Amino acid sequence: MDVQQVTKEMKLEHGSLPILKGISFQILAGEFVAIVGPSGAGKSTLLGIIAGLDTPTTGHVIIDGVDIAHMSERALADIRNRCIGMVFQTFNLIPTLTAQENVEVPLYVGKHAGSASQRARELLDLVGLGHRAHHRPSQLSGGEQQRVAIARALATDPAIIVADEPTGNLDSRNSDHVLALIAELRRKTGKTFIIATHSQDVAVRADRVIRLVDGQIAALDTSGGRITQ
Numbered sequence: 001m002d003v004q005q006v007t008k009e010m011k012l013e014h015g016s017l018p019i020l021k022g023i024s025f026q027i028l029a030g031e032f033v034a035i036v037g038p039s040g041a042g043k044s045t046l047l048g049i050i051a052g053l054d055t056p057t058t059g060h061v062i063i064d065g066v067d068i069a070h071m072s073e074r075a076l077a078d079i080r081n082r083c084i085g086m087v088f089q090t091f092n093l094i095p096t097l098t099a100q101e102n103v104e105v106p107l108y109v110g111k112h113a114g115s116a117s118q119r120a121r122e123l124l125d126l127v128g129l130g131h132r133a134h135h136r137p138s139q140l141s142g143g144e145q146q147r148v149a150i151a152r153a154l155a156t157d158p159a160i161i162v163a164d165e166p167t168g169n170l171d172s173r174n175s176d177h178v179l180a181l182i183a184e185l186r187r188k189t190g191k192t193f194i195i196a197t198h199s200q201d202v203a204v205r206a207d208r209v210i211r212l213v214d215g216q217i218a219a220l221d222t223s224g225g226r227i228t229q
Ligand SMILES: Nc1ncnc2c1ncn2[C@@H]1O[C@H](COP(=O)(O)OP(=O)(O)OP(=O)(O)O)[C@@H](O)[C@H]1O
Pocket: 010, 017, 019, 037, 038, 039, 040, 041, 042, 043, 044, 045, 046
């Protein structure tokens, strides 16, 4: 993934507010990159753009040789479905569906549609929740819900997983479970993980830390080092 000179301005009633001020970096296939920085630095905004949920004001986001920055909504939806899995701080599971049905949702369109049920079951097994397949989100712990959300993100076999504060709503034990799962998935699948976080525990596991301050990159730490806020 190649992020080139990305800016984002939010239109306000009078004028506009610069949120991202010219962000450029590359992420290699299979890398685990943590995006850190103080609250309001622009991490979620950047992740939304990388994940194709939002578009930059200017600049480019190249995934697999294709610039997703200024695509039609339809083309973007297709890229999101095929190339990118998204995990959120608040899990964002559908409360009326079981764990298994939540994982099946992205599979209802596309090449996996015929085998959605079996694939969802395999993914729940992969995240250690096969025995919870028929539970609804309210019957699962926070850590279990996040594991279901990770299984859902993996459903269409995307090359890139983008996660916004995936451990932000979890206590330290559940957070440890989710981080161990991410490490295991990296090993088993070779997928790229891009994770925005305030957590030192997440950042120290990353291959690389990108630190955002006030909409700009403050430092690139190639050692997978500590957050120095
Ligand atoms: N829709 C919007 N309209 C106006 N300003 C916005 C909008 N969305 C975000 N902002 C502002 O953009 C800045 C960056 O927000 P963002 O959520 O990307 O930061 P963050 O680094 O993810 O913060 P946190 O760590 O608290 O989640 C903040 O100052 C925020 O108030």
